[in-house]
Amino acid sequence: MRAYWKPACGGLLLGWICLCCLQIAAAQGREVDVAVVVHSDTPVSNLTLAEVRKVFLGERQYWSANLPVVLLIRAPVARERNVVLKTIYQMSESQFKQYWIAKIFRAEAASAPKVVYSNDMANELVTAIPGAIAFVDARDVRPETKVIRVDGRLPGEAGYALR
Amino acid sequence: MCSRLLPLFVFSLATSALFAQSTPPSPDHEPSVQSLLDRIQQLEKRISELESHERKEAAGQTVSSDSPVVSDSKPAQGSATPTQVPHPEHAASPTTVREAEVHYPSLQIRGFGDVDFSATDQKGSTSGFNLGQFVLHFASPLSEKVSYFAEVSFTAQPTGYDLNLERTIIRYDYNDYFKASFGKYHTPVSYWNTAFHHGAWLQTTISRPEMVKIGGTFIPIHFVGLQAEGNIPSGGLGLGYNLGLGNGRSSNFSKAGDSGDSNNNRAWVANLFARPARLYGLQFGGSYYHDKLTPQPGVNFDEWIASAHVVWTKQHPELLTEFANVHHRDLQTSQTFNTTAYYVQLAYRLAWQENKWKPYYRFEYIHRPNVEPVWDFPETPSTVDLVGSTVGVRYDITNYAAFKGEYRNSRHGVGEPRVNGAFFQTAFTF
Numbered sequence: 001m002r003a004y005w006k007p008a009c010g011g012l013l014l015g016w017i018c019l020c021c022l023q024i025a026a027a028q029g030r031e032v033d034v035a036v037v038v039h040s041d042t043p044v045s046n047l048t049l050a051e052v053r054k055v056f057l058g059e060r061q062y063w064s065a066n067l068p069v070v071l072l073i074r075a076p077v078a079r080e081r082n083v084v085l086k087t088i089y090q091m092s093e094s095q096f097k098q099y100w101i102a103k104i105f106r107a108e109a110a111s112a113p114k115v116v117y118s119n120d121m122a123n124e125l126v127t128a129i130p131g132a133i134a135f136v137d138a139r140d141v142r143p144e145t146k147v148i149r150v151d152g153r154l155p156g157e158a159g160y161a162l163r
Numbered sequence: 164m165c166s167r168l169l170p171l172f173v174f175s176l177a178t179s180a181l182f183a184q185s186t187p188p189s190p191d192h193e194p195s196v197q198s199l200l201d202r203i204q205q206l207e208k209r210i211s212e213l214e215s216h217e218r219k220e221a222a223g224q225t226v227s228s229d230s231p232v233v234s235d236s237k238p239a240q241g242s243a244t245p246t247q248v249p250h251p252e253h254a255a256s257p258t259t260v261r262e263a264e265v266h267y268p269s270l271q272i273r274g275f276g277d278v279d280f281s282a283t284d285q286k287g288s289t290s291g292f293n294l295g296q297f298v299l300h301f302a303s304p305l306s307e308k309v310s311y312f313a314e315v316s317f318t319a320q321p322t323g324y325d326l327n328l329e330r331t332i333i334r335y336d337y338n339d340y341f342k343a344s345f346g347k348y349h350t351p352v353s354y355w356n357t358a359f360h361h362g363a364w365l366q367t368t369i370s371r372p373e374m375v376k377i378g379g380t381f382i383p384i385h386f387v388g389l390q391a392e393g394n395i396p397s398g399g400l401g402l403g404y405n406l407g408l409g410n411g412r413s414s415n416f417s418k419a420g421d422s423g424d425s426n427n428n429r430a431w432v433a434n435l436f437a438r439p440a441r442l443y444g445l446q447f448g449g450s451y452y453h454d455k456l457t458p459q460p461g462v463n464f465d466e467w468i469a470s471a472h473v474v475w476t477k478q479h480p481e482l483l484t485e486f487a488n489v490h491h492r493d494l495q496t497s498q499t500f501n502t503t504a505y506y507v508q509l510a511y512r513l514a515w516q517e518n519k520w521k522p523y524y525r526f527e528y529i530h531r532p533n534v535e536p537v538w539d540f541p542e543t544p545s546t547v548d549l550v551g552s553t554v555g556v557r558y559d560i561t562n563y564a565a566f567k568g569e570y571r572n573s574r575h576g577v578g579e580p581r582v583n584g585a586f587f588q589t590a591f592t593f
Contacts, residue, residue: 050399050440059394059401059438065338068307077199090443092518094562095478101592102365105273106357107312107332110304114262118207124259 033138033155034083034162037123037145039130042067046149049087049161055133056088058100058109063131071113072122072134080119080135083162135162268311270303274593275362279369283584294319295588296377298329298361308336316361328421329361329385340393347419350386351405351434352452354472354485364590367481367510367557369567372527373549374487374504380538380545381504381529382468382487383412383454385419386432401438403448407431411454412466416537416545426463430454436472444477456491458540465492466537478512478521491537502531502538502546510557521557523569533577547576555586564591 036052038044042063047055054060061069074081076093089096100112116122119140126132127144138155141147153160275298282290297317304310314330334344349356355375359366374381388409395402410420411430436448452468470487486505492498510523529549531538538546555569567588574581 048440050443053443054401054440060339061336062338068336077203090477094518094559097562098365101273102358104271104302105300105312105314105360105362105365107302107310107330107334110302110310111269111271116262118210120207120210121259121262124256125263128259128263 032163033160034080034135035138035141035155036133036148036150036162037126037136037141038133038148039126040144040146041130042133042146044148045146046152048151052148052150053088056084056113058103061109067131070129070132072116072125072132073113074119074122074135075115075117080122080137084135087162265304268303268305270301273300273302274298275300275364275591276593277363277588277590280587281584282586283582285582285584295363295590296361300362305333310334310336314361338393340396342392343389344392345389347385347387347421348390348407348409350383350432350452351390351392351407352382352432352450352468352470353487354446354448354474354483356382356384362590362592363588364563364565364592367521367523368508368525368553368555369569369586369588369590370553372485372506372508372525373529373551374485374506374527378417380416381489381502382470383419383430383452384417385421386411386430387419387421388429397437399440401440403436403438405432405434405450407433412456414458416456416458416540426455426457428455444475445473446476447471447473455494456537458537462540463494464537465494466490467492478510478518479514481508481510481512481521481523483508491535493536500532500535500537502529502535504529504549519559521559523553523555523557525553527551527553544576548574550574560589563593564589 036047044063051060055069056071056073058071063069073084085091085093085096089099091099100109103109104112114125116125116134119136122134122136123140123142123145126134127142133148141155147154150161151159155162275296277295278292279295280290280292299315301313301315302310303312310333312330312332312334313328316325316327316329318325318327328347330347330349332344332346332348334342336342349360351357353375355366355371359371361377363369371377373379375384377384386407386409388407390405390407390409392405393403395404408429408431410424411428412418412425413420414425430453432450432452434448434450436446438446449469449471452466452470454466456464456466458464467490468487469490470485472485473482474484475482484505484507487503489502489504491500491502493500504527506525506527508523508525510521512518513520513522527549528551529546531546531548535546538544551571551573553569553571555567557565557567559565567586567590569586571584571586572581573584
């Protein structure tokens with residue numbers, strides 16, 4: 001019996017150590033910043049959090065007279081969407097949907113944000129559509145897109161608001 | 164050996180528990196959320212693989228054919244082609260190209276409906292069910308800068324349904340500071356009138372406040388003409404404006420002059436509001452409206468309406484409060500008449516049960532002079548004194564349907580008895 005006890009105990013210990021490592025990794029993973037990216041021709045490089053909010057609320061609809069804002073947002077459950085809802089909109093999923101239905105049918109906006117299903121898709125659309133703006137995981141930012149400073153800070157810098 | 168490993172095991176267990184505590188709340192849901200996130204990552208990886216596969220195929224097709232694609236559609240919001248990507252490995256996939264295209268016109272239709280039950284102790288009233296307004300909204304961008312919007316309503320009547328064109332607006336956006344439009348609007352002389360429109364699902368309560376009631380006469384609900392609107396460069400103050408010029412009320416004061424003005428005088432409205440950036444959720448502002456009323460040839464009144472609002476639109480809590488004064492002057496006798504009204508509505512979306520419950524309370528008040536020739540024209544008073552309270556709760560069954568129940572206690576008219584009533588509504592959008 002003792003012969004079986006020792007390897008079982010060791011295996012259990014190894015399992016717990018692995019679990020701890022996974023939890024540490026997961027906890028670190030949750031802290032990854034979310035970058036605000038725009039099409040490279042967009043004439044902005046620094047926005048305050050309030051200005052980002054104004055853009056995503058559809059209150060600012062033009063970067064310049066000939067360049068409309070095109071909003072892109074991840075589909076539900078994605079971490080980037082949760083960060084945006086919590087930090088920018090300060091709304092639940094349900095309130096967010098109601099907000100855009102009301103916004104469109106007050107004739108204040110022509111359409112709701114376009115939904116993207118992956119960071120790759122967000123990057124591609126931001127690259128392809130002049131005036132597009134999206135939130136992507138900072139690790140997935142592509143060099144063709146322009147990363148916006150939020151309150152003067154880039155993702156990864158201390159005090160960055162979107163994480 | 165086992166006893167030596169035991170402290171390490173206990174330490175590991177404790178560390179694990181500590182890390183578990185440092186993770187975000189909702190421990191009950193953590194395993195399912197984590198598994199969902201894992202699943203999403205797997206799906207994203209799969210999407211990326213499929214997209215790269217599509218890209219390779221598209222690259223092959225591009226090499227074999229260089230003829231341009233003729234289409235009514237264009238890349239969204241710009242003249243650049245959607246495939247202008249510098250790195251071949253990041254070339255836009257056909258999915259992206261499709262997503263980047265915007266077609267004009269691009270009609271979106273949304274409907275609103277509600278079914279109601281009411282029972283009051285008012286003499287002569289009957290309890291029972293009734294269908295609320297059935298409303299259809301149409302929104303269609305016609306180009307990058309031009310869009311069209313319409314709202315129609317079907318209202319149940321004893322003899323059938325009334326079909327009304329509530330709003331029809333064609334708008335040209337120059338930029339954020341200037342947007343010009345023509346058509347029929349909800350007059351921007353009241354916050355409620357421009358925030359909630361005809362879909363009962365959009366508003367917290369079952370009914371609108373009496374001062375902005377559909378079919379009421381206290382303020383002109385509709386306005387036919389032209390309007391300029393936009394933001395005002397004001398930094399964090401977040402100022403915005405609406406300026407309108409139009410027909411104003413028709414000879415029936417509850418209707419707009421859809422088929423033409425009742426006199427040669429145009430109504431105008433100016434509305435200024437602020438949404439301070441530092442106080443996200445707060446909006447306050449005021450409006451001024453002027454018209455000349457001609458209920459019948461030779462009878463004319465000047466009408467001035469001043470209103471103000473303060474609202475906090477976050478739902479923890481939600482506060483809506485408005486005040487308006489309607490000033491009438493008889494142009495023959497120079498007699499003046501002032502009618503004032505206000506409401507205060509407070510609601511709070513409760514945090515439990517996924518934020519589905521939202522209790523609310525509203526107090527509303529209207530006071531008019533005993534003699535007011537405009538409200539009393541021709542014989543039946545169209546605006547009366549009112550003191551009323553409404554208490555109720557909204558339950559959001561889904562993201563697109565809500566159930567509301569409310570109790571109202573109100574007195575319409577001086578010396579009239581108070582009326583108690585219970586009202587229920589299921590309102591939805593589709």
